[in-house]
Amino acid sequence: MNVLLDNVSRFVRERLVPNEERVAETDEIPADIVDDMKALGLFGLTIPEQYGGLDLTMEEEVRVMFELGKTSPAFRSIIGTTVGIGSQGIVIDGTDEQKQTWLPKMATGEVIASFALTEPESGSDAASLKTRAKRDGDHYVINGTKRFITNAPQAGVFTLMARTDPDNPRAGGITAFIVDAKTPGISFGKRDSKMGQKGAHTCDVIFEDCKVPVANVIGGKEGVGFKTAMKVLDKGRIHIAAICVGVAQRVLDDALRYAIERKQFGQPIAEFQLIQAMLADSQAELYAARCMVVDAARKRDAGDNVSTEASCAKLFASEMVGRVADRAVQIHGGAGYVADYGVERFYRDVRLFRIYEGTTQIQQIVIARNMIRAASGQ
């Protein structure tokens, strides 16, 4: 594990950080960097060993994300859906045959996996999704549109949530499918133009009479796809919280270095207590988030239900990195607002963490509901 952490840390420093600006300008991650990520095994971090992956525990995964977070989040994004939400439905609930078919290709990075839950009219209220999967002999016919789907333009396979029971408008009517991206009837919208995270691509995925074999129902069971999605998101939220910790560390390191180098009133601005307050608050919050993430990861590894801990960690860490990035801009002053120093890019990049894989408000709802349920003995 330490060898992997050292390798990732060196890769971030030597390969990724020097390419941050290039990725931001071109909105593309160079193919040779993606090849290096494959060679490092980054696409297979969470795939079980028997399918060719590194089979990291959650705790090991978050420690890798603490390192990978120390650069532009777009680099994490290209492996993120395959390591996380795109593959984990199959890892957690898939049949042996489904695992055998898909996981080895994901582990090598040959196939990029993507997670298709959100729709134009179904975001936070995921259980209201309308994409329809209608049984027709040994196939389902899928119709509907998925929105903001990360890595959709590069995806080889989708974990798709669709409604198989039109009479059940909520969670129980939803089934999870594995959909080969080459299936006829799939088309893609234009790439979304985003506030930040250039190099990470999202777009609509449109399904028109797309025929998917019955054998591709995850776990072979209808009506439990929403639960699969929620289990995947419990894990995904810890992963995102870990990335927030990594990015916050990077941004704070940059701000500290700048504060020590930058002189005003005849001394480094780091000597001023108002700057020190910003540095110290950031350090304390970062430490708190790191502890939460490690604790949530350990509890998941121990087999506990971590719905509450995952949401707490995601909520706190994503809000924390927003504050740390904001203070980093402030410490940089005018230099924080211009592009040359990179800090304004991180400020825009981290804004997404409070939104995707469940907004801060959804995390609050999950936490409070779990508290109320536990208190009323349910």
Ligand code: COS
């Ligand atoms: N693990 C396993 N099962 C879960 C679960 C979890 N973490 N969370 C919910 N479920 C189950 C519930 O137990 C319930 O099952 P039963 O009907 O058998 O009791 C079912 O799923 C429906 O749950 P619930 O009634 O809580 O669903 P709601 O529609 O009220 O909504 C929220 C739940 C709001 C939490 C959900 O829609 C959500 O997370 N929304 C945000 C979606 C999101 O993160 N989108 C990002 C897109 S991916 S980048």
